[in-house]
Amino acid sequence: QVQLVESGGGLVQAGGSLRLSCAGSGLIFSTFTMGWFRQAPGKEREFVAAISRRGLIIKYADSVKGRFTISRDNAKNTMALQMNSLKPEDTAVYYCAAAQSNVEITRVSEYAYWGQGTQVTVSS
Numbered sequence: 001q002v003q004l005v006e007s008g009g010g011l012v013q014a015g016g017s018l019r020l021s022c023a024g025s026g027l028i029f030s031t032f033t034m035g036w037f038r039q040a041p042g043k044e045r046e047f048v049a050a051i052s053r054r055g056l057i058i059k060y061a062d063s064v065k066g067r068f069t070i071s072r073d074n075a076k077n078t079m080a081l082q083m084n085s086l087k088p089e090d091t092a093v094y095y096c097a098a099a100q101s102n103v104e105i106t107r108v109s110e111y112a113y114w115g116q117g118t119q120v121t122v123s124s
Contacts, residue, residue: 002026002113004096009118012086018120020081022096027113030054030074033099035111036081038092038120045095049081050105059106064090086122093117 008020022034035050049060049070058070069082079096097111104110 002098004098004113004115006094006096006115006118009094009120011121011123014086014088014122014124016086016122017082017084018086020083020094020096020118020120022079022081022115024077024079024096024098027098029077029098031100032113033102033105033110034070034072034079035097035099035105036070036079037095037097037108037111038090039095039117040092043092045108047106047108048094051079052102052105057102057105061106083120086120088122088124090120091122092120094120 003025005023036048037045038048039045051058051070067085072079095117096115098113099111101110
């Protein structure tokens with residue numbers, strides 16, 4: 001049974017930083033593209049960042065470029081999202097996801113496995 005568990009969310013002031021982590025089990029982690037998505041109240045789930053199996057391809061949403069950094073450690077079956085210079089509009093539930101595809105990695109539909117999400121709230 002595949003499990004993805006996020007951690008590291010919380011409340012932070014604008015301009016602050018948070019580091020999200022995702023731990024995977026029940027899957028051969030290194031064979032999956034991993035992604036972060038977020039969903040704010042009343043909005044659709046949106047792409048944040050993704051990293052390919054060996055970390056050679058990394059993509060970011062324009063809204064987070066230069067502020068967020070995605071990384072992975074295949075030996076530990078973990079992925080992280082370092083979020084700096086946080087803004088109130090970054091407030092959302094953040095989800096970790098795994099995709100077997102290595103193309104179209106910004107699309108929600110490409111991801112077969114999802115975590116439960118972790119809340120990130122940025123106050124102004």
